[in-house]
Amino acid sequence: MKQVDIKERRKKILCAIVDSYVDTAMPVGSRAVSQRFRCTISPATIRNVMVDLEEMDLITHPHTSAGRVPTDNGYRFYVDCLIEPKHLTKEEEALITRLINKKCEDFESLMQSASKAISMITNVAGIVLTPRLKRSAFKHIEFIPVDSSRVLAVLITNSGIVKSSLIDLEEEIDKAELFRITEFLNQELGGMFLGEIRSYLTRRLLEQRDSFYAFLKKAILMLSAPSLLRKEDRVYFEGAVSLMSYPEFKDISKARLFLRLFEEKKDILDLFNEDMETEGIKVHIGKENTCKSIQECSVVTCNYKIRQRTIGAIGAIGPTRMEYGKVIPAVNYLSEVLGKVLEDLG
Amino acid sequence: MKQVDIKERRKKILCAIVDSYVDTAMPVGSRAVSQRFRCTISPATIRNVMVDLEEMDLITHPHTSAGRVPTDNGYRFYVDCLIEPKHLTKEEEALITRLINKKCEDFESLMQSASKAISMITNVAGIVLTPRLKRSAFKHIEFIPVDSSRVLAVLITNSGIVKSSLIDLEEEIDKAELFRITEFLNQELGGMFLGEIRSYLTRRLLEQRDSFYAFLKKAILMLSAPSLLRKEDRVYFEGAVSLMSYPEFKDISKARLFLRLFEEKKDILDLFNEDMETEGIKVHIGKENTCKSIQECSVVTCNYKIRQRTIGAIGAIGPTRMEYGKVIPAVNYLSEVLGKVLEDLG
DNA sequence: AATAGCACTCTAAATGTTAGAGTGCTAACT
DNA sequence: AGTTAGCACTCTAACATTTAGAGTGCTATT
Known part of the structure; x- marks a missing residue:
């Protein structure tokens, strides 16, 4: 019972030290803490407690004749046990x-x-x-032909990110095929997390053959622009x-x-x-x-x-x-x- | 002739002071300048010139017993007359x-x-x-339907900027009309500077009537997303x-x-x-x-x-x-x- | 256990001291 | 003339010294 009481007071004093230091950035003396308690506890008593707290590595001395400052441990204890989650005003x-x-x-x-x-x-x-792009979900993709061999890919995700990336296809663009690829990707990938798309498509690729294989391969190629799916955050x-x-x-x-x-x-x-x-x-x-x-x-x-x-x-x-x-x-x-x-x- | 000679030397000394100060960030003393000239000019002489330069407000004294520091005017003169445009290595x-x-x-x-x-x-x-978006030229625009009433506008400019903006049309989207508007804008605006588009379209609007008027008005509306044409730089x-x-x-x-x-x-x-x-x-x-x-x-x-x-x-x-x-x-x-x-x- | 009192410690600010860098002036030199 | 050497003077920055006061730790007391 007494033990608990002591601990309780130690907590209160630590709390006062942290609060005061956070407020003023000045090492906190025993007198200042005493005043925080409206002088219900004398400076001398507080000094005794302070020695205990210091032994527990919750506070330190910058030098002999200075007040106390919380250590990292002190803040840790304060955060874990001493503050109750306040609400915003x-x-x-x-x-x-x-x-x-x-x-x-x-x-x-x-x-x-x-x-x-x-x-x-x-x-x-x-x-x-x-x-994070990888954690966002696919919503829609569109390919806009820019010139004879380049296409701008525009990717819309469920997190509101719109990513665009210029893709150089190095060959003449077949508009009909581009359209089919777009349709296919939008149908296939809707709601999927971007981080999973690549492996999903590669898996699909293994199952396919012949004409559809080539088609799918091209679709994958269109998504491989470095800044499209794995752009840094x-x-x-x-x-x-x-x-x-x-x-x-x-x-x-x-x-x-x-x-x-x-x-x-x-x-x-x-x-x-x-x-x-x-x-x-x-x-x-x-x-x-x-x-x-x-x-x-x-x-x-x-x-x-x-x-x-x-x-x-x-x-x-x-x-x-x-x-x-x-x-x-x-x-x-x-x-x-x-x-x-x-x-x-x- | 002599006059010119004097001026030439003043320039050289100012130049030395600026160079030295830029290099060391320390006020430059007469001795230091003298050494820069391999002691071909004595510190005393330099002190005399320094007094002149100070009267011309090209250099100053932080205090009596300190070296000289260029003033803003001094740097100005240095930039305008003293440095010849060096090339990069x-x-x-x-x-x-x-x-x-x-x-x-x-x-x-x-x-x-x-x-x-x-x-x-x-x-x-x-x-x-x-x-600057206003100074960039229109290259291509595309509208991607996102859901029943919202469209993502993607604008490509000649400066490589791709701007996208979500537009809430507040009514059901008619895909055919959307397509016609896209076609129209791309045909009409290609190469035009973005800063001019708005006034151009409004001018066109005044000339038109009836069915085409409504069409044009809708097209203008589609471009009016705040972040599309006039996004801050x-x-x-x-x-x-x-x-x-x-x-x-x-x-x-x-x-x-x-x-x-x-x-x-x-x-x-x-x-x-x-x-x-x-x-x-x-x-x-x-x-x-x-x-x-x-x-x-x-x-x-x-x-x-x-x-x-x-x-x-x-x-x-x-x-x-x-x-x-x-x-x-x-x-x-x-x-x-x-x-x-x-x-x-x- | 808590407190008051007191000697002691340490810092930070104020003050004093000093070396040296740099000037401005004058007189001598070219 | 313009240039230079010499010298007294000024000012700073760095270092040492002093001092007030804030704060502690310890001990004796309640």
Whole structure:
């Protein structure tokens, strides 16, 4: 019973330290914590608890005579056990709907608005990955002859992505055949996930022979433009610049390290692609990140879906000292909104 | 005669100061300049000339006991009179061709490679504006029925841009009519500049009557999707992060001011759009820029063309202390290359 | 267990000091 | 004349020194 009580207080004090540090970015002294509890606990007592928390590697000392700062472990504990999922305010939800709806007819602006919305609400950088092409479903394809030997393939998916790719056939185009191929593909592939199309068609090819074999082979060829089915995903990244005013980045070399993510988005892509495999909110704190350039940052990600199927991911990134209680519900809420809007669009 | 001689030397000394400052970012002392001339001129003499140059507002003093630094006027004079247009080295040209050709099948990557190429060669940030839609020529349009009342319009231009836009017709689609409209538009508009299409069709509309009037009106309606003919241009911006290692940006607030361009690209767009009106290289130095966030930067821009017609602009941006002698030919060369590649693509 | 008191530690800001880079001026030289 | 050498002077940047105060850890007390 007493034990539980102690633990409870430790939690409260840790919570106070994290909250205060997140708010002010200054190491938190025992006096400051005491005041947070309206002086119901004296600084000396708090100091004792602080020593315990420090032994548990939940907080540290920058130096002897400084206040305490949460460690990565401290944040982890805070995120896992201490914050209850807060909800967004009505105003915040309204802001999101406004931002998203204003631009929802155009795919690019939609992605941009979504990442901007995250960044505005959380005060950290917002990230949105375009729906993964492989996970999108085939809706329609059309081939538009451009000149005597070149064709523009236009692919429409259920996630609202329209991909086009110029295909050089290196021979005269037979319009009738082009038409038959189009008909065939649209009939055959409707609703299929793009990632499966290639193997499906190759399988079909093995079963066929003679005249239909040649036809099918040509159809496959038409889909093989590199940018059509396996185009790399894009990353929309907003609000990173305003992060630069955080004291964490007052050292320009740290700022640069972080901003590099901007130009070299592969690390982000890898991280998000992996997180996409599992359901719901994921939080990566500081050193938990394998990627070195964000080991003083935290990343919050969430998958988003179209018709129950995960198709992409969104997230937020900022210094470990971020308002997890706000960031997590914001990312969560936006993943739902984005899924819905894309569903309507597709 | 003597007068001319003096002026000639002033020029040489200014040139030395600019070159040295561009190279080292340190205020240039009389001794350093003297050494640049292999001590053929003594520091004392140079000091005298420096006083003259300072009176002409071509150089300044950060403080009494510091070396000299070029003013905006100094750079202006340097750019206008002192550097002769250097050519790119073979290696640099090769690098450009390599970067560009690797990605030229895909429009987006082409733009990105072009701006990256500028940034790599000049060591400042590279900027590429997508071809302005209004200045591009109509090549082909296709309407793909998506569901009972919605159609996807796909527009192909001569600059390789493929724009698509979902159109909600709010009534059942008559396939035959859709086909006739497509035929009509493709026949009628081929080669026309997109900026002229709207007014052309409206003019035609006034001449017509009865059945054809209704037909034409519907055709116009089909082209009126907001993102189809008047979609805003995109800005590709590469290398800004590596600029951050310049001493000019060691002050984080200056860095932020500059990076804001990244997220808010309107200023860039305005500047480039204006420069696009005139032919060839334009250089804006420091305070010459109306936009406040780049008043300690210089911008070098150049239009690029398809079939003799200006269609977009590219450029470079960095601190006023940039290697103009390298940046100018690089931007110039890339504008030519980009035009040619786009011509082949379209 | 909780608290008050006190000596101790460490930082950050303020102040002082110094070396050296660079100028401006004057007088001498060509 | 224009050019140069010499020298006193200025200013900064870097380093050392001092000091106030925030915060701790420990011990004695309640």
